[in-house]
Amino acid sequence: xxxxxxxxxxxxxxxxxxxxxxxxxxxxxxxxxxxxxxxxxxxxxxxxxxxxxxxxxxxxxxxxxxxxxxxxxxxxxxxxxxxxxxxxxxxxxxxxxxxxxxxxxxxxxxxxxxxxxxxxxxxxxxxxxxxx
Numbered sequence: 001x002x003x004x005x006x007x008x009x010x011x012x013x014x015x016x017x018x019x020x021x022x023x024x025x026x027x028x029x030x031x032x033x034x035x036x037x038x039x040x041x042x043x044x045x046x047x048x049x050x051x052x053x054x055x056x057x058x059x060x061x062x063x064x065x066x067x068x069x070x071x072x073x074x075x076x077x078x079x080x081x082x083x084x085x086x087x088x089x090x091x092x093x094x095x096x097x098x099x100x101x102x103x104x105x106x107x108x109x110x111x112x113x114x115x116x117x118x119x120x121x122x123x124x125x126x127x128x129x130x131x132x
Contacts, residue, residue, distance in 0.1 A: 019102050020102065020114075021076060021103060027093065029091055037050065038052060040087050041086075046088040046089070048088070061080060062097070064079060066080060066089075067086040067087050067104075068084045099128055
């Protein structure tokens with residue numbers, strides 16, 4: 001008789017910390033790739049097909065973000081994702097796989113609110129060991 005594999009893989013569930021999109025733009029500095037073919041997402045976005053998608057696939061993944069649609073909200077999340085994607089963003093500052101997400105909102109943060117949330121983001125990045 002064959003041996004049974006009784007080992008159990010353990011997975012650590014890491015909950016992402018949510019922030020307002022203003023924090024994303026202020027901290028990570030998205031930019032328009034010079035070879036981008038379309039003018040989407042305020043000029044920063046890359047499409048989900050064609051040459052834009054090739055740029056995203058070949059770019060260093062710690063600088064790639066996906067804008068996704070989820071439960072009637074839109075979010076910016078780190079890394080390349082295929083499901084529910086709207087477009088991709090590239091940033092000057094790497095995310096390094098940090099457990100963060102940014103909710104797209106019609107409102108903006110006050111200068112003080114933005115400063116406080118940036119401080120919280122830095123704390124989360126430091127605690128996760130993902131400081132750029």
